[in-house]
Amino acid sequence: MEDVLTENPPPSRFFQEDLNNFVSPSEPLPSPFILFSNPKPELPLRPSLLIVAISSPSLYVFHSLPSKSLIGSLIIPEVPFSGNTVEPSLQDKTCNIYSLTSSADDKNSILLVSVQLHVSPERSNLVSRLLIGQDIIPERVVILDSVQSRNFRGRLSPDETLAAKLETSSEKEAVTSRVNLDYFPSGSVIDGLSASLLSRCQVKNIRGTLVVSWPEFGSNVIRFVRALLKNIVPSLDVASVNKELEKCSSRKDAWTESDLYT
Protein backbone atom coordinates (compact mmCIF):
# COMPACT_ATOMS: atom_id res chain seq x y z
CA MET A 1 0.00 0.00 0.00
CA GLU A 2 1.37 3.37 -0.94
CA ASP A 3 2.28 5.94 1.67
CA VAL A 4 -0.48 8.56 1.60
CA LEU A 5 2.07 11.25 2.38
CA THR A 6 4.36 10.52 -0.53
CA GLU A 7 2.16 8.93 -3.15
CA ASN A 8 1.14 10.92 -6.17
CA PRO A 9 -2.03 12.94 -5.62
CA PRO A 10 -5.15 11.89 -7.49
CA PRO A 11 -5.37 13.44 -10.94
CA SER A 12 -7.82 16.13 -11.87
CA ARG A 13 -11.28 15.05 -13.00
CA PHE A 14 -10.18 13.67 -16.33
CA PHE A 15 -8.01 11.00 -17.90
CA GLN A 16 -4.67 11.71 -19.52
CA GLU A 17 -6.07 10.69 -22.90
CA ASP A 18 -8.53 13.58 -22.57
CA LEU A 19 -5.49 15.85 -22.96
CA ASN A 20 -4.39 14.35 -26.25
CA ASN A 21 -5.74 15.71 -29.52
CA PHE A 22 -4.44 12.70 -31.42
CA VAL A 23 -6.02 9.83 -29.52
CA SER A 24 -7.73 7.58 -32.03
CA PRO A 25 -11.47 7.93 -31.67
CA SER A 26 -13.48 4.84 -30.81
CA GLU A 27 -15.86 3.33 -33.31
CA PRO A 28 -19.13 5.30 -33.50
CA LEU A 29 -22.15 3.57 -32.00
CA PRO A 30 -25.74 3.50 -33.27
CA SER A 31 -27.91 6.13 -31.63
CA PRO A 32 -30.28 5.22 -28.79
CA PHE A 33 -33.99 5.40 -29.54
CA ILE A 34 -37.38 5.03 -27.84
CA LEU A 35 -39.69 2.17 -28.77
CA PHE A 36 -43.29 2.88 -27.88
CA SER A 37 -45.89 0.18 -27.27
CA ASN A 38 -48.93 -0.39 -29.44
CA PRO A 39 -50.98 1.56 -30.07
CA LYS A 40 -48.30 4.15 -30.49
CA PRO A 41 -49.30 7.31 -28.66
CA GLU A 42 -49.53 10.66 -30.36
CA LEU A 43 -46.15 12.32 -30.16
CA PRO A 44 -44.74 14.32 -28.60
CA LEU A 45 -46.00 13.29 -25.22
CA ARG A 46 -46.58 16.27 -22.92
CA PRO A 47 -46.79 14.95 -19.37
CA SER A 48 -47.23 17.37 -16.54
CA LEU A 49 -44.53 15.50 -14.64
CA LEU A 50 -41.65 13.22 -15.67
CA ILE A 51 -39.94 11.32 -12.86
CA VAL A 52 -36.68 9.56 -13.66
CA ALA A 53 -35.38 6.88 -11.30
CA ILE A 54 -31.67 6.20 -11.48
CA SER A 55 -30.70 5.28 -7.90
CA SER A 56 -31.33 1.76 -6.62
CA PRO A 57 -33.79 2.88 -3.89
CA SER A 58 -35.85 4.84 -6.41
CA LEU A 59 -35.84 1.93 -8.87
CA TYR A 60 -37.12 -0.34 -6.11
CA VAL A 61 -39.93 2.09 -5.25
CA PHE A 62 -40.91 2.49 -8.92
CA HIS A 63 -40.96 -1.27 -9.41
CA SER A 64 -43.28 -1.68 -6.41
CA LEU A 65 -45.79 0.91 -7.56
CA PRO A 66 -49.09 -0.57 -8.74
CA SER A 67 -51.28 0.79 -11.49
CA LYS A 68 -48.53 1.85 -13.83
CA SER A 69 -48.67 1.07 -17.54
CA LEU A 70 -45.64 0.25 -19.64
CA ILE A 71 -45.81 2.56 -22.65
CA GLY A 72 -42.32 2.34 -24.06
CA SER A 73 -38.69 1.51 -23.63
CA LEU A 74 -35.52 3.46 -24.39
CA ILE A 75 -33.12 1.20 -26.28
CA ILE A 76 -29.37 1.70 -26.03
CA PRO A 77 -27.96 -0.54 -28.80
CA GLU A 78 -24.71 -1.46 -27.04
CA VAL A 79 -26.54 -2.81 -23.97
CA PRO A 80 -27.33 -6.53 -24.48
CA PHE A 81 -30.83 -7.90 -23.87
CA SER A 82 -29.58 -11.26 -22.60
CA GLY A 83 -30.91 -12.05 -19.15
CA ASN A 84 -33.91 -9.75 -19.45
CA THR A 85 -37.35 -11.19 -18.77
CA VAL A 86 -40.58 -10.66 -20.65
CA GLU A 87 -42.28 -9.14 -17.63
CA PRO A 88 -40.42 -6.13 -16.19
CA SER A 89 -38.06 -7.15 -13.44
CA LEU A 90 -35.65 -5.24 -11.20
CA GLN A 91 -32.80 -7.37 -12.53
CA ASP A 92 -33.44 -6.42 -16.17
CA LYS A 93 -31.03 -4.14 -17.98
CA THR A 94 -33.73 -1.90 -19.35
CA CYS A 95 -34.89 1.70 -19.44
CA ASN A 96 -38.67 1.41 -19.35
CA ILE A 97 -41.14 4.25 -19.55
CA TYR A 98 -44.40 3.97 -17.61
CA SER A 99 -47.53 6.05 -17.38
CA LEU A 100 -49.28 6.54 -14.05
CA THR A 101 -52.46 7.77 -15.66
CA SER A 102 -54.95 6.02 -17.88
CA SER A 103 -53.93 8.02 -20.92
CA ALA A 104 -50.51 9.31 -21.80
CA ASP A 105 -52.21 12.20 -23.54
CA ASP A 106 -53.92 13.34 -20.36
CA LYS A 107 -52.79 16.87 -19.56
CA ASN A 108 -52.19 15.77 -15.98
CA SER A 109 -50.31 12.66 -16.98
CA ILE A 110 -47.27 11.49 -15.07
CA LEU A 111 -44.53 9.46 -16.71
CA LEU A 112 -42.01 7.35 -14.85
CA VAL A 113 -38.69 6.28 -16.32
CA SER A 114 -36.79 3.43 -14.66
CA VAL A 115 -33.16 3.56 -15.72
CA GLN A 116 -32.03 0.04 -14.80
CA LEU A 117 -28.93 0.04 -16.97
CA HIS A 118 -25.68 1.95 -16.98
CA VAL A 119 -25.61 4.92 -19.33
CA SER A 120 -22.05 5.98 -20.05
CA PRO A 121 -21.17 9.68 -19.77
CA GLU A 122 -20.51 9.77 -23.52
CA ARG A 123 -24.07 8.56 -24.23
CA SER A 124 -25.82 10.57 -21.53
CA ASN A 125 -26.50 13.64 -23.65
CA LEU A 126 -28.12 11.56 -26.38
CA VAL A 127 -30.32 9.74 -23.85
CA SER A 128 -31.35 12.94 -22.07
CA ARG A 129 -32.33 14.51 -25.39
CA LEU A 130 -34.60 11.54 -26.08
CA LEU A 131 -36.27 11.79 -22.69
CA ILE A 132 -36.62 15.57 -22.64
CA GLY A 133 -37.40 17.79 -25.54
CA GLN A 134 -38.04 15.44 -28.46
CA ASP A 135 -40.72 12.74 -28.18
CA ILE A 136 -41.36 13.70 -24.56
CA ILE A 137 -41.81 17.34 -23.56
CA PRO A 138 -42.59 17.45 -19.84
CA GLU A 139 -43.72 20.48 -17.89
CA ARG A 140 -41.71 19.42 -14.88
CA VAL A 141 -38.95 16.86 -14.25
CA VAL A 142 -37.79 15.17 -11.05
CA ILE A 143 -34.64 13.05 -11.20
CA LEU A 144 -33.73 10.63 -8.40
CA ASP A 145 -30.09 9.58 -8.12
CA SER A 146 -27.52 8.74 -5.46
CA VAL A 147 -24.68 10.91 -4.23
CA GLN A 148 -21.55 9.97 -6.17
CA SER A 149 -18.91 9.43 -3.53
CA ARG A 150 -16.08 9.96 -6.04
CA ASN A 151 -17.33 13.48 -6.76
CA PHE A 152 -18.44 14.45 -3.26
CA ARG A 153 -16.12 16.70 -1.26
CA GLY A 154 -17.77 16.19 2.09
CA ARG A 155 -17.88 13.23 4.45
CA LEU A 156 -20.26 10.38 3.70
CA SER A 157 -21.14 7.93 6.46
CA PRO A 158 -22.75 4.58 5.61
CA ASP A 159 -24.87 4.93 8.76
CA GLU A 160 -26.25 8.36 8.03
CA THR A 161 -28.96 9.09 5.50
CA LEU A 162 -28.69 12.37 3.71
CA ALA A 163 -30.36 14.01 0.74
CA ALA A 164 -29.91 17.22 -1.20
CA LYS A 165 -31.19 18.85 -4.34
CA LEU A 166 -30.21 20.91 -7.34
CA GLU A 167 -32.85 22.68 -9.34
CA THR A 168 -33.19 24.71 -12.48
CA SER A 169 -33.80 28.44 -12.51
CA SER A 170 -37.45 27.99 -13.46
CA GLU A 171 -37.95 25.56 -10.60
CA LYS A 172 -36.40 28.07 -8.20
CA GLU A 173 -38.84 30.69 -9.38
CA ALA A 174 -41.87 28.40 -9.00
CA VAL A 175 -44.10 29.23 -6.07
CA THR A 176 -45.67 25.81 -5.58
CA SER A 177 -44.69 22.18 -5.21
CA ARG A 178 -40.98 22.67 -4.75
CA VAL A 179 -39.00 19.90 -3.08
CA ASN A 180 -38.13 20.92 0.46
CA LEU A 181 -34.49 19.89 0.80
CA ASP A 182 -31.16 21.63 1.33
CA TYR A 183 -29.11 22.43 -1.72
CA PHE A 184 -26.28 20.15 -2.78
CA PRO A 185 -23.10 21.67 -1.32
CA SER A 186 -20.93 23.87 -3.50
CA GLY A 187 -17.62 22.30 -4.56
CA SER A 188 -19.05 18.84 -5.18
CA VAL A 189 -20.40 17.82 -8.56
CA ILE A 190 -22.71 15.22 -10.08
CA ASP A 191 -21.95 13.78 -13.48
CA GLY A 192 -23.51 11.26 -15.82
CA LEU A 193 -27.09 10.86 -16.90
CA SER A 194 -28.71 12.72 -14.01
CA ALA A 195 -26.47 15.73 -14.67
CA SER A 196 -27.30 15.63 -18.35
CA LEU A 197 -31.05 15.48 -17.62
CA LEU A 198 -30.92 18.46 -15.28
CA SER A 199 -28.75 20.43 -17.69
CA ARG A 200 -31.25 19.68 -20.43
CA CYS A 201 -34.04 21.07 -18.26
CA GLN A 202 -32.04 24.22 -17.55
CA VAL A 203 -31.28 25.06 -21.16
CA LYS A 204 -34.85 24.22 -22.18
CA ASN A 205 -36.22 26.38 -19.35
CA ILE A 206 -38.13 23.42 -17.87
CA ARG A 207 -38.81 23.07 -14.16
CA GLY A 208 -36.33 20.44 -13.05
CA THR A 209 -35.12 19.04 -9.74
CA LEU A 210 -32.35 16.56 -9.16
CA VAL A 211 -32.55 14.85 -5.77
CA VAL A 212 -29.49 12.88 -4.65
CA SER A 213 -29.58 10.63 -1.61
CA TRP A 214 -27.11 8.61 0.43
CA PRO A 215 -26.33 5.78 1.06
CA GLU A 216 -26.79 4.03 -2.26
CA PHE A 217 -28.78 1.16 -0.74
CA GLY A 218 -30.82 0.54 2.39
CA SER A 219 -34.31 0.63 3.80
CA ASN A 220 -33.88 4.14 5.23
CA VAL A 221 -33.19 5.61 1.81
CA ILE A 222 -36.09 3.66 0.32
CA ARG A 223 -38.39 5.15 2.96
CA PHE A 224 -37.05 8.60 2.14
CA VAL A 225 -37.70 8.16 -1.59
CA ARG A 226 -41.16 6.78 -0.90
CA ALA A 227 -42.03 9.79 1.27
CA LEU A 228 -40.54 12.20 -1.27
CA LEU A 229 -42.62 10.76 -4.12
CA LYS A 230 -45.76 10.83 -1.98
CA ASN A 231 -45.06 14.50 -1.29
CA ILE A 232 -44.59 15.28 -4.97
CA VAL A 233 -47.58 13.17 -6.11
CA PRO A 234 -50.08 13.00 -3.21
CA SER A 235 -52.35 10.60 -5.08
CA LEU A 236 -49.53 8.05 -5.51
CA ASP A 237 -50.24 4.66 -3.92
CA VAL A 238 -47.05 3.80 -2.03
CA ALA A 239 -48.59 1.28 0.39
CA SER A 240 -47.23 -1.68 -1.57
CA VAL A 241 -43.66 -0.41 -1.13
CA ASN A 242 -43.80 -1.31 2.57
CA LYS A 243 -44.52 -4.98 2.02
CA GLU A 244 -41.08 -6.10 0.92
CA LEU A 245 -39.05 -3.20 2.29
CA GLU A 246 -36.95 -5.24 4.67
CA LYS A 247 -35.74 -7.44 1.82
CA CYS A 248 -33.72 -4.50 0.59
CA SER A 249 -32.02 -3.65 3.88
CA SER A 250 -28.68 -5.12 2.81
CA ARG A 251 -26.47 -4.30 -0.15
CA LYS A 252 -27.54 -5.91 -3.41
CA ASP A 253 -25.50 -8.97 -4.38
CA ALA A 254 -23.11 -7.84 -7.06
CA TRP A 255 -22.98 -11.22 -8.73
CA THR A 256 -26.63 -11.05 -9.72
CA GLU A 257 -25.83 -8.02 -11.84
CA SER A 258 -22.85 -9.58 -13.58
CA ASP A 259 -23.10 -10.09 -17.31
CA LEU A 260 -21.49 -13.50 -16.81
CA TYR A 261 -24.73 -14.84 -15.42
CA THR A 262 -27.68 -14.67 -17.79
Next chain:
Amino acid sequence: MLNIFILQCINIYYNIYRKKRVRAYCNIEVKLSIGNVGQLAVDLLVSSTGADRVGYLDDPNLLPCVGNDAYGPLPCGEIALPLERVLYESSSTATTLAQQRSPVAKVLHFFYLYNIADLAASSGKKHVIVLSSLDFQRPQHNLNMSRGPQVYYLSNAEASERDDHCERLGFGRLDEYDSEERCWKYLSSVFEENCKEELTFHSEDELEDIDYYPSLPFAALFSAFKARGLKVTCLLCYCSEGDNIPDAFFLAEAASKLTSLSPDKFHGGGKWQIPYSWKSMYGASPDMSMF
Protein backbone atom coordinates in the same frame (compact mmCIF):
# COMPACT_ATOMS: atom_id res chain seq x y z
CA MET B 1 -14.49 49.89 -25.29
CA LEU B 2 -12.01 47.07 -25.38
CA ASN B 3 -13.66 43.76 -25.93
CA ILE B 4 -11.82 40.64 -25.07
CA PHE B 5 -12.84 37.04 -25.12
CA ILE B 6 -11.09 34.68 -22.78
CA LEU B 7 -11.78 31.12 -23.57
CA GLN B 8 -11.13 27.87 -21.91
CA CYS B 9 -11.18 25.40 -24.71
CA ILE B 10 -14.38 23.52 -24.87
CA ASN B 11 -17.39 22.34 -26.70
CA ILE B 12 -19.75 24.15 -28.85
CA TYR B 13 -23.19 25.03 -27.77
CA TYR B 14 -26.10 25.63 -30.00
CA ASN B 15 -28.70 26.75 -27.51
CA ILE B 16 -27.62 29.66 -25.39
CA TYR B 17 -29.77 30.64 -22.47
CA ARG B 18 -29.30 34.37 -22.34
CA LYS B 19 -30.03 36.47 -19.34
CA LYS B 20 -28.65 39.60 -20.89
CA ARG B 21 -27.25 40.60 -24.20
CA VAL B 22 -23.56 39.86 -24.44
CA ARG B 23 -21.71 42.60 -26.28
CA ALA B 24 -18.19 41.90 -25.18
CA TYR B 25 -15.61 41.38 -27.87
CA CYS B 26 -12.99 39.82 -25.67
CA ASN B 27 -13.39 36.29 -24.42
CA ILE B 28 -11.39 34.49 -21.77
CA GLU B 29 -11.64 30.75 -21.97
CA VAL B 30 -9.92 27.81 -20.34
CA LYS B 31 -8.74 24.55 -21.74
CA LEU B 32 -8.79 21.31 -19.85
CA SER B 33 -5.20 20.78 -18.70
CA ILE B 34 -3.03 19.30 -16.01
CA GLY B 35 -3.90 20.51 -12.55
CA ASN B 36 -7.05 22.17 -13.93
CA VAL B 37 -5.08 25.41 -13.61
CA GLY B 38 -6.99 27.19 -16.37
CA GLN B 39 -10.29 26.33 -14.74
CA LEU B 40 -9.08 27.48 -11.34
CA ALA B 41 -7.80 30.72 -12.85
CA VAL B 42 -11.15 31.48 -14.48
CA ASP B 43 -12.93 30.65 -11.22
CA LEU B 44 -10.69 33.21 -9.54
CA LEU B 45 -11.38 35.82 -12.20
CA VAL B 46 -15.13 35.27 -12.06
CA SER B 47 -15.22 35.38 -8.28
CA SER B 48 -13.02 38.47 -8.04
CA THR B 49 -14.59 40.54 -10.80
CA GLY B 50 -18.12 39.75 -9.68
CA ALA B 51 -18.94 38.88 -13.27
CA ASP B 52 -22.56 38.02 -14.00
CA ARG B 53 -23.54 34.71 -15.52
CA VAL B 54 -25.13 35.53 -18.86
CA GLY B 55 -25.66 32.12 -20.32
CA TYR B 56 -25.02 28.45 -20.50
CA LEU B 57 -23.70 26.74 -23.55
CA ASP B 58 -25.45 23.55 -24.49
CA ASP B 59 -23.16 21.31 -26.47
CA PRO B 60 -23.80 17.61 -27.05
CA ASN B 61 -20.07 16.98 -27.23
CA LEU B 62 -19.33 17.96 -23.64
CA LEU B 63 -19.55 15.31 -20.94
CA PRO B 64 -22.26 16.29 -18.47
CA CYS B 65 -21.83 17.53 -14.93
CA VAL B 66 -23.77 19.81 -12.61
CA GLY B 67 -23.15 21.41 -9.26
CA ASN B 68 -24.18 24.24 -7.00
CA ASP B 69 -22.97 27.75 -7.74
CA ALA B 70 -19.19 27.73 -7.40
CA TYR B 71 -18.66 31.33 -6.37
CA GLY B 72 -20.68 31.93 -3.25
CA PRO B 73 -20.52 33.37 -0.69
CA LEU B 74 -23.24 30.87 0.19
CA PRO B 75 -24.51 27.84 -1.77
CA CYS B 76 -27.43 29.73 -3.29
CA GLY B 77 -28.73 26.91 -5.43
CA GLU B 78 -27.89 28.50 -8.78
CA ILE B 79 -26.79 25.49 -10.78
CA ALA B 80 -23.44 25.30 -12.51
CA LEU B 81 -23.29 23.53 -15.86
CA PRO B 82 -20.35 22.15 -17.87
CA LEU B 83 -19.88 25.32 -19.93
CA GLU B 84 -20.91 28.72 -18.69
CA ARG B 85 -20.36 32.20 -19.91
CA VAL B 86 -20.09 35.16 -17.57
CA LEU B 87 -19.72 38.81 -18.42
CA TYR B 88 -17.60 41.42 -16.75
CA GLU B 89 -18.14 45.03 -17.74
CA SER B 90 -16.50 48.22 -16.68
CA SER B 91 -16.22 51.68 -18.16
CA SER B 92 -13.20 50.65 -20.19
CA THR B 93 -13.60 46.99 -20.97
CA ALA B 94 -16.10 44.24 -21.50
CA THR B 95 -14.86 40.72 -21.11
CA THR B 96 -16.66 37.43 -21.24
CA LEU B 97 -15.23 34.47 -19.41
CA ALA B 98 -16.16 30.95 -20.37
CA GLN B 99 -15.68 28.22 -17.81
CA GLN B 100 -15.51 24.57 -18.79
CA ARG B 101 -15.93 21.99 -16.07
CA SER B 102 -15.74 18.65 -17.83
CA PRO B 103 -13.95 17.03 -20.75
CA VAL B 104 -15.13 16.72 -24.32
CA ALA B 105 -16.21 13.31 -25.57
CA LYS B 106 -13.09 12.18 -27.41
CA VAL B 107 -14.70 11.13 -30.66
CA LEU B 108 -16.40 14.52 -30.94
CA HIS B 109 -13.48 16.72 -29.97
CA PHE B 110 -12.91 18.37 -33.34
CA PHE B 111 -16.63 18.96 -33.90
CA TYR B 112 -16.68 20.82 -30.65
CA LEU B 113 -13.72 22.96 -31.64
CA TYR B 114 -15.29 23.83 -34.99
CA ASN B 115 -18.40 24.98 -33.16
CA ILE B 116 -16.71 27.03 -30.48
CA ALA B 117 -14.56 28.80 -33.04
CA ASP B 118 -17.61 29.54 -35.22
CA LEU B 119 -19.46 30.81 -32.16
CA ALA B 120 -16.67 33.16 -31.16
CA ALA B 121 -16.26 34.49 -34.68
CA SER B 122 -19.98 34.96 -35.31
CA SER B 123 -20.54 36.73 -31.99
CA GLY B 124 -18.10 39.44 -32.89
CA LYS B 125 -15.23 38.50 -30.65
CA LYS B 126 -11.98 40.25 -31.53
CA HIS B 127 -9.51 38.65 -29.20
CA VAL B 128 -9.58 35.25 -27.56
CA ILE B 129 -7.33 34.38 -24.64
CA VAL B 130 -6.87 30.74 -23.76
CA LEU B 131 -5.68 29.79 -20.27
CA SER B 132 -4.03 26.42 -19.87
CA SER B 133 -1.13 24.63 -18.25
CA LEU B 134 1.74 22.35 -19.19
CA ASP B 135 3.07 19.27 -17.43
CA PHE B 136 6.27 20.10 -15.57
CA GLN B 137 7.37 16.48 -15.88
CA ARG B 138 7.42 16.67 -19.66
CA PRO B 139 10.68 17.57 -21.41
CA GLN B 140 11.14 21.33 -21.75
CA HIS B 141 13.78 22.44 -24.14
CA ASN B 142 14.08 26.07 -23.16
CA LEU B 143 12.77 26.18 -19.63
CA ASN B 144 14.70 28.69 -17.57
CA MET B 145 13.73 28.66 -13.91
CA SER B 146 16.53 30.96 -12.77
CA ARG B 147 14.13 33.91 -12.51
CA GLY B 148 11.31 31.94 -10.94
CA PRO B 149 8.00 30.81 -12.42
CA GLN B 150 7.28 32.05 -15.92
CA VAL B 151 4.15 32.54 -17.98
CA TYR B 152 4.55 31.50 -21.59
CA TYR B 153 2.48 32.73 -24.48
CA LEU B 154 1.49 31.62 -27.93
CA SER B 155 0.03 34.29 -30.17
CA ASN B 156 -0.91 34.97 -33.78
CA ALA B 157 -0.84 38.73 -33.22
CA GLU B 158 2.04 39.22 -35.61
CA ALA B 159 3.45 37.33 -38.56
CA SER B 160 6.65 36.78 -36.61
CA GLU B 161 4.54 34.78 -34.07
CA ARG B 162 5.79 37.12 -31.36
CA ASP B 163 3.63 39.51 -29.36
CA ASP B 164 5.23 42.74 -28.16
CA HIS B 165 2.54 43.37 -25.57
CA CYS B 166 3.05 39.95 -24.01
CA GLU B 167 6.80 40.38 -23.98
CA ARG B 168 6.56 43.80 -22.34
CA LEU B 169 4.52 42.11 -19.62
CA GLY B 170 7.36 39.66 -19.10
CA PHE B 171 5.78 36.61 -20.72
CA GLY B 172 8.10 34.25 -22.54
CA ARG B 173 7.28 33.00 -26.01
CA LEU B 174 6.60 29.27 -26.19
CA ASP B 175 9.61 28.34 -28.27
CA GLU B 176 8.31 24.79 -28.73
CA TYR B 177 5.73 26.18 -31.18
CA ASP B 178 6.81 25.55 -34.73
CA SER B 179 4.11 26.19 -37.32
CA GLU B 180 6.02 24.02 -39.81
CA GLU B 181 6.21 21.00 -37.51
CA ARG B 182 4.00 18.13 -38.67
CA CYS B 183 1.53 18.13 -35.78
CA TRP B 184 1.03 21.89 -35.77
CA LYS B 185 0.58 21.80 -39.55
CA TYR B 186 -1.96 19.00 -39.14
CA LEU B 187 -3.99 21.04 -36.66
CA SER B 188 -3.94 24.08 -38.93
CA SER B 189 -5.11 22.06 -41.91
CA VAL B 190 -7.95 20.42 -39.95
CA PHE B 191 -9.51 23.79 -39.21
CA GLU B 192 -9.05 25.43 -42.56
CA GLU B 193 -12.29 26.42 -44.22
CA ASN B 194 -11.96 23.96 -47.05
CA CYS B 195 -11.07 20.99 -44.94
CA LYS B 196 -14.06 19.95 -42.81
CA GLU B 197 -13.39 16.23 -42.60
CA GLU B 198 -10.96 14.68 -40.18
CA LEU B 199 -7.55 14.06 -41.73
CA THR B 200 -5.67 10.84 -41.23
CA PHE B 201 -2.91 11.23 -38.73
CA HIS B 202 -0.10 9.04 -37.54
CA SER B 203 -1.04 6.66 -34.75
CA GLU B 204 -0.44 7.65 -31.17
CA ASP B 205 2.50 5.26 -30.96
CA GLU B 206 4.44 7.42 -33.40
CA LEU B 207 4.18 10.59 -31.33
CA GLU B 208 7.51 11.95 -30.13
CA ASP B 209 8.44 14.31 -27.31
CA ILE B 210 8.24 17.28 -29.64
CA ASP B 211 4.63 16.33 -30.37
CA TYR B 212 3.59 16.87 -26.75
CA TYR B 213 2.70 20.54 -27.18
CA PRO B 214 0.54 20.27 -30.29
CA SER B 215 -1.17 17.21 -28.76
CA LEU B 216 -2.61 19.31 -25.96
CA PRO B 217 -6.16 20.69 -26.11
CA PHE B 218 -5.02 24.33 -26.07
CA ALA B 219 -3.12 23.76 -29.31
CA ALA B 220 -6.23 22.57 -31.11
CA LEU B 221 -8.20 25.53 -29.84
CA PHE B 222 -5.42 27.93 -30.85
CA SER B 223 -5.49 26.48 -34.36
CA ALA B 224 -9.29 26.59 -34.53
CA PHE B 225 -9.50 30.25 -33.56
CA LYS B 226 -6.61 31.21 -35.80
CA ALA B 227 -8.34 29.56 -38.75
CA ARG B 228 -11.43 31.73 -38.07
CA GLY B 229 -9.36 34.89 -38.32
CA LEU B 230 -9.50 35.70 -34.62
CA LYS B 231 -6.64 37.12 -32.65
CA VAL B 232 -5.80 34.43 -30.11
CA THR B 233 -3.32 34.39 -27.25
CA CYS B 234 -2.62 31.30 -25.17
CA LEU B 235 -1.23 31.90 -21.68
CA LEU B 236 0.48 28.84 -20.24
CA CYS B 237 2.36 27.88 -17.12
CA TYR B 238 4.17 24.72 -16.10
CA CYS B 239 2.80 22.83 -13.12
CA SER B 240 2.34 19.39 -11.60
CA GLU B 241 -0.70 17.71 -10.11
CA GLY B 242 -1.20 18.71 -6.50
CA ASP B 243 -2.12 22.00 -4.85
CA ASN B 244 -2.54 24.16 -7.93
CA ILE B 245 -4.01 27.21 -6.22
CA PRO B 246 -0.74 29.17 -6.48
CA ASP B 247 -0.58 28.28 -10.19
CA ALA B 248 -4.15 29.53 -10.60
CA PHE B 249 -3.27 32.86 -9.02
CA PHE B 250 -0.20 33.10 -11.22
CA LEU B 251 -2.16 32.49 -14.41
CA ALA B 252 -5.11 34.68 -13.39
CA GLU B 253 -2.75 37.55 -12.65
CA ALA B 254 -1.19 37.13 -16.07
CA ALA B 255 -4.62 37.20 -17.72
CA SER B 256 -5.61 40.28 -15.74
CA LYS B 257 -2.45 42.11 -16.87
CA LEU B 258 -3.09 41.18 -20.49
CA THR B 259 -6.72 42.31 -20.40
CA SER B 260 -6.37 45.27 -18.06
CA LEU B 261 -8.66 43.52 -15.58
CA SER B 262 -6.61 44.90 -12.74
CA PRO B 263 -7.50 43.82 -9.18
CA ASP B 264 -7.98 47.43 -8.05
CA LYS B 265 -11.06 47.51 -10.26
CA PHE B 266 -12.52 44.34 -8.80
CA HIS B 267 -15.67 44.58 -6.74
CA GLY B 268 -13.85 43.19 -3.71
CA GLY B 269 -11.84 46.37 -3.27
CA GLY B 270 -8.66 45.41 -5.00
CA LYS B 271 -8.26 41.89 -3.73
CA TRP B 272 -8.62 38.49 -5.27
CA GLN B 273 -11.73 36.72 -3.96
CA ILE B 274 -11.43 33.00 -3.31
CA PRO B 275 -14.41 31.18 -4.84
CA TYR B 276 -16.69 29.57 -2.27
CA SER B 277 -16.29 26.16 -3.92
CA TRP B 278 -12.56 26.13 -3.14
CA LYS B 279 -13.29 25.62 0.56
CA SER B 280 -13.90 21.92 -0.11
CA MET B 281 -11.39 21.45 -2.91
CA TYR B 282 -9.48 18.72 -1.07
CA GLY B 283 -12.44 17.07 0.57
CA ALA B 284 -13.57 16.96 4.17
CA SER B 285 -11.09 17.20 7.02
CA PRO B 286 -10.08 13.83 8.53
CA ASP B 287 -12.34 12.28 11.15
CA MET B 288 -10.56 13.07 14.44
CA SER B 289 -12.93 10.99 16.54
CA MET B 290 -10.73 7.96 15.98
CA PHE B 291 -7.91 9.56 18.02
